[in-house]
Amino acid sequence: MVEKLLLCICCSLVFLTYSLSAQDLKIKFSDRSIREGEIFTITLTVPTKKVKEISPFPEIEDFSKKRTTFNRERKEDIFIAEQEYLPSKPGVFTLPSFTISVNGQTYRFNGTKITVAPGKKSHEQKNEDKAGKKEEFSPSELDAMFLVESSEKSVFANEGFVLSASFLVAKDNPSEYNFVDLNKQVTSIIQDLKPADCWIEEITSPGELKKDSVKFHNKIYNRFRLYKVCLFPLGAGTITIPSTNFKVLTYQTLRTKNSIDRRDEFKTFKSNEIDVHVSPLPDHPLQDSVAVGTAELQTNIWKKVLEVNEPLKVSLKLTGMFNPSIAEMNIKETPDFEIYPEKEEVKKEEKGGGVQFTKVFNYEFLPKNPGNVKLADCFSLIYFNTLSKTYDTLTPKFTIYVKGERKSEYISSHEEGFYQLIDKSSNKLRQGERDDLTKILTNIIILFMLVTTIILIIKR
Template sequence: MRKSSHILSTLLMVFMTLPVLQAQELSVQLGKDEVGLNELFTITVTLQNGSIKSYSDFPDIEGFAKRGVSSSSKTNIVNGQISSSQSIIQRYLPLEEGTYTLPDFSLEVNGKTVSSKGKPIKIGPPVQRNTRRGRRDPFGNLFGRDERGASTTEFVDVKEDAFLALVTDKDEVYVGEGFTATFAFYVADANRAPLQFYEAGKQLSNILKDLKPENCWEENFNIENIYGEKVNINGKTYTRYKIYQAAFFPLNLEPVVFPSVPFEMIKYRVAKSPSFFGRDRQEDFKTFNTTEKVVKVKALPPHPLKDAVAVGEFELDEKVDKNTVATGESFEYNFNIYGEGNISSIPDLKIPSTKDIDIYPPNISQDVNKGGGRVTGSKKYSYYGIPNEPGSYDLEDYFSWVYFDPKKGVYDTLRSEVKLTVTGESKKNVSISSSDLGSFYDNIDLAGNKLQKLKEDNAAQIIANILIIAMLVAAGFMFFKK
């Protein structure tokens, strides 16, 4: 007996180590054409001789609600040939009796496309379960079944230690001042209830329609993957899963209101007495809700530029390509505002008006960075100038920018500290001569500004009259001669 077992084990190991080249095939299997209200419809995608690493969303079916995805795998050894398969099963729960249509659809599995024809699906009344009658199953308790073959596993609900919340880093801000709002799910380290996210992206797109305030400028942090990070709340450790995060900048004095919103999670019920081969948990759903959050908005202090200034913490980085320049020669000057705040709404600087230096409209570039719950960046103005008069110039007389610092609660000004030395001769006269308008304007200074009556030219009028009379006489002579 031992020898036979040893031979069988050896053969099995040999079969499992044989090199087998099997083609990977994708297939789709659809559930029954008719299901009861208490049954599930399924779509199964199977990959032969490979593992499913990624797949796209399964189609939505009118009259059904998606109720979770499960996977299974299988390995067969037939005549020494090893084959395996892995399946992904999407379950659908019927909502109302009637006939509905599953349209044609395609799925992306491991970067490859698999398509399936649709079909009509009829939802009928709940189906009565048939119980098996016959002899007692000696392994019934081992697999969690009673004598009739029905499942005897009892599932209980375990109280979760988790919550959903929308929190802000500030409770009160100035108009135009930014604050960060974070929509996240928190799970305590002591939690024993199995939880899982359910169609987070689809839920979030609907939630944001109610969650985003209309009286704010939004800078979305664009969370693409949900991952956990440890946080401490009132001395208790939680894992926080950020679902959505954005910075908001109030545009008026109305309070910023974030209403209570729901978010559905998969919550599993746990088997009270799990069997060796039976299921140890049962899928269920629970809806969590946030509490309403209000951020107060206060007005800026009085100032002539109160309605036109940016709000934030800013600094100046300036640069000039040369500190000494000759008249008629160009120079480049960069006025770069950087810091934390609504970079996109920084008002443009006014072009300085002066005859001593010709300053041209700037090239403008901006850079906005969103990370760590903050919005930072810069806005750079690149000017070109041509001085017309020699001398020393403080560029602070031409370049400055007023903003409001919410941390200090005061208005502040970024001023240039660059000093420019201009050499050479004055270019004002050169500029005037280059635009000479002719001798007519040269005589303007010689002419008086006293009104005079226009002189009448009587000689010209007499000559004109004589010519007209002569013409009339000639015409009359010709007429009578004929």
């Protein structure tokens, strides 16, 4: 028992000592306002000279790594690693937060912004001349590929398919690499990939670089997705996606005991050409205007029982893989109810390797007469189902129950009102003098009756 307790205490002390040492790791940036041809430096100080391994310093987009140096200060018992970077062009650049591993332990550091002003490129070849002859540098062994992929090889007209462009780097890749002119390259790739005869729904924005892992040919790769789009062919035929290029920066290296020297080496990767066959839709009166794909319809209502003239919000949610721009709801009105369209909502989200679209149709439903109303008699959406390869109609399943009386029956079952009496009144003109004579005679009769009443009371 005592031995276990001592063991736990020793482990705790070791961990505490290691944690305290970790807090003393320091990152220092050189001047963050430089000119072209000048070096930006990151310096890492580790409070021990017993550093067996250290991971590469982070990449900075549009910067190339130059010399990395390692020094052990015996007097101060510290290890210092320094990484030099050379900008490729002027501008303002962001070094995001990054991690560095020392002896298998990973540490996170805050990034910074670097401003590069135009200037003379004076640093070129300096380190290379000091490092040694050209043949002493080891060539890059970058294990990577550039892929443009289509989710489908054959579709119907107006049926969507997903096109994606990705850069893949093997997880066990031994070489360092970096991206250069990423936004410019992606813009060029987009121009190459977008066919003219398709409706386009963007899934990612240019410059939005997403990273994940993928298994390809039984090998694990880090995937950097450069662009993803959903295309809807407007007509039958063959859509050809041409081959396009993607360039990355990698390095030839010369390693010594206390340094790593690098020479820039640009590698260009080329994608394959892709053909997508587009078949025409079967004959139908609406074949040029209906959505094509897969779809489900959900109905949201807040009440099933209403009074006459009581409004109801009806929300019809269409989800699936279809072109939301041409998916339209058909509305049928009768004297028993009125329907008022409201704002529509369209959303898209990635689902698995594909895309799911959602279009919500919002309406105000106003019943005018009592009875049962099937929403299927009011709303319908015709589309071509690519699973069954037939035209299909989606309708809501709910029935609305309307209580109350018809307004016309309510009025006729009571005494005639003001508006009903209008039709029965004479519209002939009369002279005003006849009305004055009637008033005088009426007043004389009332006065006579009043005098007679007074005389009878006095006689009593």
